[in-house]
Amino acid sequence: MDTRAVLEKLKSGEISVDEAEGYLRRQPFDDMGFAKLDTHREIRTGFPEVVFCEGKPDIYLIKIFERLEEDGQPIFATRATIRQYELLKAFVQGLEYDRVSRIISRRKREEASELIGQVTVVSGGTADIPVAEEAAQTAEFFGTKVERVYDVGVSGLHRLLSTLDTVQNANCVIAVAGMEGALASVVGGLVKNPVIAVPTSVGYGASMNGLSALLTMINSCANGIAVVNIDNGYGAGYIATQINRLAVRNSAK
Amino acid sequence: MDTRAVLEKLKSGEISVDEAEGYLRRQPFDDMGFAKLDTHREIRTGFPEVVFCEGKPDIYLIKIFERLEEDGQPIFATRATIRQYELLKAFVQGLEYDRVSRIISRRKREEASELIGQVTVVSGGTADIPVAEEAAQTAEFFGTKVERVYDVGVSGLHRLLSTLDTVQNANCVIAVAGMEGALASVVGGLVKNPVIAVPTSVGYGASMNGLSALLTMINSCANGIAVVNIDNGYGAGYIATQINRLAVRNSAK
Amino acid sequence: MDTRAVLEKLKSGEISVDEAEGYLRRQPFDDMGFAKLDTHREIRTGFPEVVFCEGKPDIYLIKIFERLEEDGQPIFATRATIRQYELLKAFVQGLEYDRVSRIISRRKREEASELIGQVTVVSGGTADIPVAEEAAQTAEFFGTKVERVYDVGVSGLHRLLSTLDTVQNANCVIAVAGMEGALASVVGGLVKNPVIAVPTSVGYGASMNGLSALLTMINSCANGIAVVNIDNGYGAGYIATQINRLAVRNSAK
Amino acid sequence: MDTRAVLEKLKSGEISVDEAEGYLRRQPFDDMGFAKLDTHREIRTGFPEVVFCEGKPDIYLIKIFERLEEDGQPIFATRATIRQYELLKAFVQGLEYDRVSRIISRRKREEASELIGQVTVVSGGTADIPVAEEAAQTAEFFGTKVERVYDVGVSGLHRLLSTLDTVQNANCVIAVAGMEGALASVVGGLVKNPVIAVPTSVGYGASMNGLSALLTMINSCANGIAVVNIDNGYGAGYIATQINRLAVRNSAK
Amino acid sequence: MDTRAVLEKLKSGEISVDEAEGYLRRQPFDDMGFAKLDTHREIRTGFPEVVFCEGKPDIYLIKIFERLEEDGQPIFATRATIRQYELLKAFVQGLEYDRVSRIISRRKREEASELIGQVTVVSGGTADIPVAEEAAQTAEFFGTKVERVYDVGVSGLHRLLSTLDTVQNANCVIAVAGMEGALASVVGGLVKNPVIAVPTSVGYGASMNGLSALLTMINSCANGIAVVNIDNGYGAGYIATQINRLAVRNSAK
C-alpha cells in the first residue's frame, strides 16, 4: 500500500488516523533485533537478499539462514569460511559450498537457457580467480549469463587479444586484477560498453593489499571504467547485472 | 576493413602482400607527432573525441583544435581555463565557454527532443556543481537526456526525498559529492539502477582533496555503486551514457 | 584538602612546612609500580576506574583486579578476551563476561529505574554490534539510560526513519558504523542534540580497518557531530554520559 | 504542520487528499536552483542558517546573502576572504568582517547578559587563534557565553594550570591546537565535562596540514574527548553550543 | 693516482709521508663552499656533471655555470625555469633553452652519426612529453641514439602496436606515463630488454601527483621493469645510457 492508497482509505473511512499513521511508518523489513532482514527486497528491486558472512557471529548467521529457509527464499552467502559452512549445513538442508569463490548457496545455478544477456568476467592472474568467481557466480545467481576469460594479464597481451570477441560482445565487462591492476585500462580501450573494475588484494610489497590496484583503476586513462572496492566481486556482479538487465529487458519492449 | 576482409582481398589478389601487411598495421589515428588524434573514433565507438585541456601546452591545444575544425568534427573540451578559451577562440570560430563547468564547446547543446533516455545527476552541495555540470554536459554532448538535482546533501534528507521520482526514474544516477561523500550510499539505497559515484575535491582539512570522499564511496554499504576518479565529471558522464544507450537503444530492437 | 586548605592549616600551625609540602605533592593515586591506580577517581569525577584489558600482561591484570576488589570498587573491564576472563575469574569472585561486547564486569547492570536521561546508540550493520554494545554498556555502567537501534545502515533509509522518535528524543546519539560510515551524517541531519560518531573497523579492502569510516565522519557535512577513535565504544559511552548528565542533573536544579 | 496534523485535517475534511499529499511532500527549504536554503531552520532546530563561503562562486554568494536579507534573517558567514567581504558589502548593508576569524556577520554580538552557560575555548599557540576565534564567535552567535584561554600550549604547562578555574567551570571545553595537538589530552585529564578537540593546520613538515594533530586527538588517552575536522572551528562552536544548551536550558525546568 | 700508485711512490721516495697522506685524502672535487663540483667526473665515470636547477638560489647557479665554463666543460642543466635561463645567459655565452624539457644546454645535440646504440622513449599522453623529452635529451647528451614514440597510452593499444619494431629493437626502453601508469606493464610484456619506467605527476584527483603511477609501475606483473622517481626523466636517461653502453661498447670487443 503506497502513500496515496493509505490516504484514500483514510479519506473514505476504511482506516482510522491511527491506522494510517501506522501504515505510513510500517517497516518493510523483518526486525530480528540484531538484524533487519529485507524480506520484500526481491519483489521491490528484483534482487534477493544476499548474506555477507565475514565477521558475522555464528549465532546471528544461523538465525539468518533459518529465517531465509522459513521464508522459502533462495540462499546465497558470500565470504564464507569452510568452518561457517560446516556449521550452517547442520541447521539448513541442501547447502553447497564453493571453495574457490567461498560462496554458500542453495539455489541451483541457473541453466544457461534461463540466464539473460552477457557479462564477461576478465581476470589478470590465477590468484585473482576467487574474486572473479565471486563476481561471476553472483551475476549468475541474479540471472545473468556470464563468460569467463581468466589469466589474461597485460604482461602477455596476446592472451587477452585472442579472446577479443568474448570481451567485446558483453553488455558489461568485469575486469578483475591485483598487483598493478592495469588490466582495466587495457580492456577499457578495447570495448564500447561499460567496464566495472575490481581491484584485488593479490600482490605483495607495495601492492598494499590492493590499494595500488585500486588507485590504478581509479586513475585509468581509458573511458567507460568505474571501480568497486578491493576484492568486491559481489558488488561487481551486482552492478553488472543491473546494466545487463537494462540492456536485455528493454530490448524486449 | 577488418582482418578477415584484408585476408579475403589478399587471397583474391585484389591487394598485394605488402598492402595486406600495411592494412594490418595501419593506424586508425592521425599522428600529429605530439599526439595521435583518434579521428575514426565516433564511427567506431559512437563517442567523438573529447579534448582534456588541463596541463596541455598552448601550442598543442591550438593544433588539436585546428585539426578538429579541419576535419569538421564537433569540439568539446573539458577542464579549460578562461585563458585557454581566450587563446583558442582566436584560432577557431564559434567556440563557447561555460565558466561553471569549464567546458569549451562548439556543437550546440542538443534539443531535449533529440536526447535519449534519462540520466539524473545528483549533487551534494553548491560547491560540487562544477563537477556535476561537467558530468551533465558531457552526457548531453553524447546525446543523453539529463535531469539535475542539486544541493541535496545527506544532512538534510528531506531535500533528497522530495525529488525521489526524478532520481528513481533514471537509467543511471550520477551522484556527485565532496566532504564525506555519503550521498552515494544514500542514493544507492533508493534506486534500482546503477549509480556512478563521483567524489569531488570539495572540503577542507581531512577531506584530503577528495580522497576521503573517494574512500567513502568505494566502501559504500549500498549495492549498485561504482566509482570514478575525484572530480572526474567527464568520466561519469561517459559511462552513464554507455549505460543509458544500452537501456534505450536495445529497447528499440 | 585543596591548596587553600593546606595553606590555611600551615598558617594556623596545624601542619608543618614539611607536611604542607607533602600534601601539595601528594599523589591522588595508588602506585602499584607498573601502574598508578586512580582510586579517588569516582569521588573526584563521578566516573569509576575502568580497566582496558587489551595488551596488558596477565600478571598486571590480576593485580589490578585484586586491588579493585580489595578497595570494594565496582569492576568494569573492556576489550577482554575469553582467555583473560577465564584467568581472572579464578582470582576474583563474581565476574561476568559478555561475549559480544567483550566486557568483564561485576556490578550488576543498573535497573532501568536507576538509570537517568537517554542516550540512543544507533549502529549500521550486524557486525558493528560489538562496538555498539561496548558503548551502550559503558554508558549504562556509568548510570545512563540507553536505547538501542541496530542494523539501520544508510542503504536502507526506511529502517532508520521508522525509529526516528527514539533517535530524536536522546540527549546524545552515539552513531556506530564501519564500511563507509555515512550513518553519522544522516543521523546528524535528523537530530538537534549532539551526535558522537564511532567508526568501526568493520569492512574490507579500502576500508583500511576503519580509517575510511573515520575520515567520512570527520568530514561530515552535517552539524553537531564529533568523532572518537575507531572501535572506541568505551570513549563514546563515556562522553555521551557526560553530556547526558549535564542535561539531566542540571534539570534537577 | 506535522504528519499527524495533516492526517487529522484530511480526516476532518479541512484539506483534500491532494493537498494532504502535497503537505507531506512539501519542501521545508527555499529552492534557489543552485542551493536549497533552509529557511525554517532556526524555528526547527534553534540554529539559524550559517553560510560557508570558501569555494562558493561570487554570484551564488551574492544571491544567498540577498535572500537572507530579504527574509530578515541574521547573517553569519565563515571562511570569507577580504575580497568576498568587499564584494558582498556592496549588495547587503551593515556587514562587518573580522580579519582574524574571517567571519562576515550582521547580527551584533550578543551582550554578555544575553549569553547563557559557559564554554571555554583553549588554544595552543598564537597561530591557532583564527580557528579558536571561529569557534568562539560561532558559539556566541548561537547564544553561548564564551571564555577564551589562548597560547597555553603543553610545552609550558604552568600557563595552562594558571587558568584552571576557567577551564574546569565550563560546560564544554573547546581545545584548539595544531602541531602535535597534545593540548586536548592534557585538558581532557583536567576537566569533568566534555572536550571538543579541534586540530588545526598550523605546523610544518610532518604536521601534514593538521593530519598529525587530528591523529593525536583521535588517539587521546584521556576520556571525554571527541574530535571535529581540521580547522573546523565552526563545527566545534556548534556542538559546544548544543551541549551548553542541554546543561543550561534543562536546568530551568 | 690510485692508492697503490701513491704507495709505490712513497716507497720509492718520490713523495714524502705527508704528501702521501695528502694524496690519499685529496678531494677529487672542486670545493666551492656551498657546493663540491665533481670536475673529474667525466674522466672517471664517462658521465659529465649535470646541474639540477630546481630550488637552487640564483647566486649558486651563476657560480656553478661560471665554473663549468671556466673549466671548458659542457653545460647541461635540468629543471630550469625560463627565468633562470634569462638570468644565466647574461653570465654565460651560448646557452640554449628548450621550453618543453626545461633543459639549458650549451653542447650541441650530437649528430645522429655520433650517437650509439638505441634507446626508445615511449610515453603515454601529450602531457607526459616534457618528462619524456628530459629523458630523451639526457640520453642524447650522454651519447645515446634515441627513438621517440609518443602518445601511445594503453587505452588505445593499436597506437602502441603500430610502432612495435621501434620498441622491440631498443637496448633499453624508457616508459613514461602518468595517470594510472599502465604503459610500463604493457611495454614490459612486449620486449626482451630492460624497461626503465618513469611515473609522471600528470593526472588529477587520486593520481596524487604521480604516486599512483609509481605504485602501478612498482607492482607491475611484467618482468624486466625497474622504476625511477616521479618525473625523473634525467635519471631514466642516465641509467638507460649505462645499459645502452654495456650493450654497444662491449660489442666492439
Place this chain on the structure above:
Amino acid sequence: MDTRAVLEKLKSGEISVDEAEGYLRRQPFDDMGFAKLDTHREIRTGFPEVVFCEGKPDIYLIKIFERLEEDGQPIFATRATIRQYELLKAFVQGLEYDRVSRIISRRKREEASELIGQVTVVSGGTADIPVAEEAAQTAEFFGTKVERVYDVGVSGLHRLLSTLDTVQNANCVIAVAGMEGALASVVGGLVKNPVIAVPTSVGYGASMNGLSALLTMINSCANGIAVVNIDNGYGAGYIATQINRLAVRNSAK
C-alpha cells in the same frame, strides 16, 4: 611463423584464409583454464617460465608443475612454503627446496663455467639474505654468474669498502636492503654500471613493511639506480640478467 610468413603462405596458396586467420590468432600459450602457461616463452625471450607460488591454490600448483614436467621444462618456483614443497614433491620427481630463498627447483644450479658475465648482489643485513638469495639464484637460473657481498649495511661503511672490487666489476649490481634502505644510494655512488635496488620488508615500526626503504631508494640522490617492488628478488634477478646478457652477448659479436 610471424605475420609476414603467414601472409606469404596464404598468397602462395599453401594455407587457406581460415588457416591464416587461425595462425594470426593462435595462442602462443597452453590454456589450462585457470592459467595460460607460456610454453614457448624460453624460445621467444630466452627466459623460461617461472612459477610464483604465493597464494596459488594447491590444485593449481600441482597441475602447473605436472605440465612443466610433461613438457620437459626446467622447474623454478619462487615464494614457496615448506608445506607447498612437501606437497609438490609427491607429484613431481627430483624437486629441491632452499629454505633461505624459499625456491623450489629441479634444474641443477649451473656450473660456474657455464654462467656468463657478472652480477653482484649486495645486501644490508643478515635478515635481508632471503631476498638477496632469491635475486642471486634467479639470476643464476637464467645463466648469470653471481657474486655475493652480504651484511654490508651503511652504518659500517668499511665493510662495504673492503669489497669494492667485487662491486665495481659487475655489469649490474643488485642492492638489497630493508630498514632505511640507504645502501642503494651509497653503492650507486661507487659504481659506473646500473644498480637495481630491492627494498625489503625487514624492519619494524615506521619501516611500514618496506615502504620506507622503497621511498628511500626511489628518492636516491645517486645516479644509475632503478627500483623493483619490495622483496622482489626475482624481479631484480631477471632485469639484472637482461642487462648482463646485453653486456656479454653483444661482446661476442
Place this chain on the structure above:
Amino acid sequence: MDTRAVLEKLKSGEISVDEAEGYLRRQPFDDMGFAKLDTHREIRTGFPEVVFCEGKPDIYLIKIFERLEEDGQPIFATRATIRQYELLKAFVQGLEYDRVSRIISRRKREEASELIGQVTVVSGGTADIPVAEEAAQTAEFFGTKVERVYDVGVSGLHRLLSTLDTVQNANCVIAVAGMEGALASVVGGLVKNPVIAVPTSVGYGASMNGLSALLTMINSCANGIAVVNIDNGYGAGYIATQINRLAVRNSAK
C-alpha cells in the same frame, strides 16, 4: 621563589595566605592576550625566547618584537620572510636578515672565542643549506661553536670522508638531508657521539615534501641517531646545544 621558599615565608609571617596562594599560581610569563611571552625563560633554562615567524599575523609579530626590545632581550626570529623583515625593521632598530637561513636577529653573532664546545652541521646538497644554516645559526645564537660541512651527499662518499675529523670531533653532529636522507645513517656509522638528523623538504616526486627523508632517518640501521621534524633546523640547533653544554660545562667541574 620556589614552592618551599613561599611556604617558609608564609610560615614566618612574611607573606599572607593570599599572597602565598598568589605566588603559587603566579604566571612566569608576560600575558599579551594573544601570546604569553616567557620572559624569565633564559634565566630558568639558559635558552632565551626565540620567535617563530611563519604564519604569525603582522600585528602580533610587531608587538612581540617591541616587547622583546623593551625588555632588553636579544632578538632571534626564524622562518621570516623578507616582507616580514621589511615590516619589522620599521619598528625595531638594528635588525639584520639572513636570506639563506631566513633568520632575523639583533644580537651579533658571538665571537668564536666566546662559543663553546663543538657541533658539526653536515648537509647533503646545496639545496639543504638553508635548513643547515638555520640549525647552525641557532646553535651559535645559543653559544655553541659550530663547524659546517656542506654538500657531502652519500652518492659521493669521498667528499664526506675527506672531512672525517671535523665530523668525528663534534660533541654532536647535525645531519641535514633531503631526497632519500641516507646521510644520517652513513654519518651515524662514522661517529661515536649523538647524531641529530634533520630531514628536509628538498626533493621532488616521491620525496613527499620530506616525508621520505624523515622515514629513512627514523628507520636508520645506525645507532645513536634521533630525528626532528622536517626542515626543523631550529629544533636541531637547540637539542645539539643542550648536548654540547652537557659535554662542555660538566667538564669544567
Place this chain on the structure above:
Amino acid sequence: MDTRAVLEKLKSGEISVDEAEGYLRRQPFDDMGFAKLDTHREIRTGFPEVVFCEGKPDIYLIKIFERLEEDGQPIFATRATIRQYELLKAFVQGLEYDRVSRIISRRKREEASELIGQVTVVSGGTADIPVAEEAAQTAEFFGTKVERVYDVGVSGLHRLLSTLDTVQNANCVIAVAGMEGALASVVGGLVKNPVIAVPTSVGYGASMNGLSALLTMINSCANGIAVVNIDNGYGAGYIATQINRLAVRNSAK
C-alpha cells in the same frame, strides 16, 4: 694501526707495499659469511655488539651467540622470543631471559655503584613498559644509571608532576608513549636537558601501530626533543647513553 702509522712503517721499511695495502683495506670485523661481526666494536666505540634477534634464522643466531661466547664477549640480545631463548640456551651457558623486555643477556646487570650519571625513563601506560624496559636495560647494559617513572600518561598530569625531581635531574630523559604520544611534549616543557622520544605501537584504531604517536612526537611544540623509531627502546637507550657519557666523563676532566 691508523693510516699514518701504516704509512710511517712503510716508509721505514718495516712493512712492504703489499702489506701496507693490506692493512689499509683490512676489515675490522669477523666475516661469518652471512654476517660480519664487529668484534673490535667495544674498543673502538665503547659500545659492545648487541644482537637484534627479530627475524634472524635460528642457525644464524646460534652461530652468532657461539662466536660471541668464544670471543669472551658479553651477550645482550634484544627482541628475542621465548622460543629463541629456549633454543639458544642449549648452545650457550648462562643466558637469562627477561619476559617483559624480551632481552636475552649474560652479563649481570651492573651494580648501581658501577653505573654512571642519570637517565630517566618515563612511560605513558602499563602497556608501554616492555619498550621502556628495553630502553632502560639497554642503557644499563652500556653502564648508565637509570631511573624509572612509569604510568604517568598526560591524562593524569598529577602523576607526572609528583615525580618531577627524578625527571628534571636526568642528563637525558627517555619518554616512551603510545596512543597519542603527547607525553614527550609535556616532559619536554618541564626539563632543560635533551628528551629522546620513543613512540610505541600501543593503541588501536587510528594509532596505526605507532605511526600516530611518532607523528605527534616529531611535531612536538616543545624544544629539545628528538625521536627514534616506533618501539625502538634499544635505540633510545643507546643515544641516551651517549649523551649521559658526554655529561659524566667530561666532568671528570
